[in-house]
Amino acid sequence: MFFKLRNSESAVDKKMSEGLKRREVFYALVQIVKDPQNRDLEGQIKVMKFGYKIKAKIDEELNPQFDEPTQVFDPFEGKNFELVISKKGGYPNYDSSKFQGSRTAMAISGESVTTDDAGRTAILGYIKDAPELGNFDYRPWTDEQRNKVMGVLSQFSNPGSSIDTVTRKQAAPSPAKSEKAAASVTETAVAGSASPAATETKSEDSSKGDDFDDFINGLDL
Structure with a gap:
């Protein structure tokens, strides 16, 4: 659907394709080590939602081009x-985010955990009350969600017909309204005439053209 609209010869379709862009998100349990703006969060475990830029930084650590790979989620050698x-173009930007150069064990109450049974027990006790990451797993759509998505996608189902869809939204005027829009008639009685003579003053109906121009201008192409 996206590529049909993107590759369409219609400028309107190309603009509409921007509403179908794909965006991947990922979730991970993280320990907040230091947060100068929210000191009360330090030491807590939270669910972090992030996009492809941070995911790329994680993948770079797992599969580096030159250095040794690092399992950044390892509680002992992560x-x-x-x-x-920061802000870039009005949107959040994460380009300056990075992993520290050295590997360190996670700390609990200021003490680094050890790789023995005591350290593992401490970690399990520490994360037992952590948020449930399974709540963010993929779930099949409900019927309500599917119907909502299909309703939105139906607007993009026929590439090249976007303008037709817009112009069809306005119902065709009735014959009486068409006659009134096409011409205004003034009846004037003429002396000696059995019936009044009709004098037509024509005025073109430009509402359809104006609506189309407003639609195109509103697209900000």
């Missing part, structure tokens, strides 16, 4: 992540 959010 790496802390420095999350830096």
